Amino acid sequence: MSLSKSQLLQQVKREIVEVTADQVHRDLQAGKPVRLVDVREREEVMDGYIAGAALIPRGFLELNVEDEVTSDRGAAIVLYCAGGNRSALAARDLKQMGYTDVRSMIGGFKGWKDAGLPIEQDGLLSEDDMRRYSRHILLPEVGEKGQQKLLKGKVLLVGSGGLGCPTALYLAAAGVGTIGLVDADVVDKSNLQRQVLFGESDVGRPKVEAAKSRLHDLNPGIKIQTHFELLTSENAMEVMAGYDIIVNGCDNFPTRYLVNDAAVFSRKPVVDGSIFRFEGQATVYLPSQGGPCYRCLYPEPPPPGEVPSCAEGGVLGVLFGIVGLIQATEVIKLILGQGRPLVGRMLVYDALDMKFRELKLRRSAQCPVCGDHPTITDLIDYEQFCGLPSHRDAAG
Numbered sequence: 178m179s180l181s182k183s184q185l186l187q188q189v190k191r192e193i194v195e196v197t198a199d200q201v202h203r204d205l206q207a208g209k210p211v212r213l214v215d216v217r218e219r220e221e222v223m224d225g226y227i228a229g230a231a232l233i234p235r236g237f238l239e240l241n242v243e244d245e246v247t248s249d250r251g252a253a254i255v256l257y258c259a260g261g262n263r264s265a266l267a268a269r270d271l272k273q274m275g276y277t278d279v280r281s282m283i284g285g286f287k288g289w290k291d292a293g294l295p296i297e298q299d300g301l302l303s304e305d306d307m308r309r310y311s312r313h314i315l316l317p318e319v320g321e322k323g324q325q326k327l328l329k330g331k332v333l334l335v336g337s338g339g340l341g342c343p344t345a346l347y348l349a350a351a352g353v354g355t356i357g358l359v360d361a362d363v364v365d366k367s368n369l370q371r372q373v374l375f376g377e378s379d380v381g382r383p384k385v386e387a388a389k390s391r392l393h394d395l396n397p398g399i400k401i402q403t404h405f406e407l408l409t410s411e412n413a414m415e416v417m418a419g420y421d422i423i424v425n426g427c428d429n430f431p432t433r434y435l436v437n438d439a440a441v442f443s444r445k446p447v448v449d450g451s452i453f454r455f456e457g458q459a460t461v462y463l464p465s466q467g468g469p470c471y472r473c474l475y476p477e478p479p480p481p482g483e484v485p486s487c488a489e490g491g492v493l494g495v496l497f498g499i500v501g502l503i504q505a506t507e508v509i510k511l512i513l514g515q516g517r518p519l520v521g522r523m524l525v526y527d528a529l530d531m532k533f534r535e536l537k538l539r540r541s542a543q544c545p546v547c548g549d550h551p552t553i554t555d556l557i558d559y560e561q562f563c564g565l566p567s568h569r570d571a572a573g
């Protein structure tokens with residue numbers, strides 16, 4: 178017996194159950210446990226799909242349905258394709274696998290869209306991004322979903338200096354979709370020893386501008402937002418508002434306290450790093466997850482009279498790369514929600530001994546900003562003064 182295409186489809190549609198787009202929409206609105214499966218090919222799905230649908234091309238459906246949708250043979254499953262034919266064939270195959278409540282959506286995605294029902298449009302990576310991020314996507318802990326999270330990530334780098342440069346390079350390469358840069362300096366020749374975003378031809382340019390050119394060349398698919406200014410109590414909340422994670426690579430007390438307080442007020446993590454001579458350290462301040470903030474450790478800056486003069490100290494340039502990339506790693510982990518962040522822990526790196534050690538950090542109930550009875554509720558502009566070695570604050 179031979180069947181034409183239309184005879185086969187007629188026969189299949191008699192064997193399976195079909196459902197209208199409106200009915201599927203009503204069931205989803207009513208919170209019914211319907212599992213939607215989009216069986217179209219990847220290029221078709223790029224133009225849009227129904228929110229919550231699992232995306233499994235028809236050719237992989239039988240192979241992947243148990244892992245990616247459910248192995249429960251009684252689960253309510255609705256399949257859709259572009260117009261309702263491939264999903265009908267797919268429904269027959271799932272029925273054969275023993276699934277008892279499978280329906281094929283009449284009219285497919287086109288019918289759904291024509292009915293004016295809501296669709297998702299930015300859910301899939303382009304072919305170009307699939308290639309660019311293939312080494313991420315191959316990792317089960319990242320995958321296409323994780324890469325999408327990275328592309329939706331919004332990270333503010335405070336300081337485009339020694340720490341900000343390597344952090345920015347790797348975050349841009351990793352595809353963190355929005356990177357903000359705050360820095361009021363221009364590139365100086367003495368920066369080139371460690372600030373790897375810049376070259377000889379950038380000397381004299383604002384750091385944020387030079388950084389933007391370099392990062393865009395590395396990854397044109399992400400957004401670089403520049404803030405060519407100093408952070409102050411006036412603008413800090415506004416600048417930080419557009420970002421989910423703050424990376425601190427600043428080299429002075431006023432900014433460090435400002436960033437800390439603004440981040441505590443807005444409940445955003447601060448991925449912190451600092452360098453002193455041959456030693457580096459990194460931690461994540463996130464009091465809402467149990468760790469301390471910077472003020473839990475250093476409640477107030479020391480009086481300006483007690484700190485050394487502003488003469489610049491020497492520092493080993495490569496250390497910035499090591500600590501900056503620890504910061505970049507923590508940012509990526511936070512965005513992906515993978516691993517154990519450096520919350521409540523400080524990683525201390527000694528380059529001369531080539532040793533890492535870890536210090537436990539505790540939140541203080543008496544902390545003036547994140548403690549039980551905070552006394553600081555507004556941002557404070559401290560006077561510009563220089564760092565004490567004990568604060569390990571020579572981060573520039």
Ligand SMILES: [Zn+2]
Nearest residue numbers: 470473544547
């Ligand atoms: Zn605190």
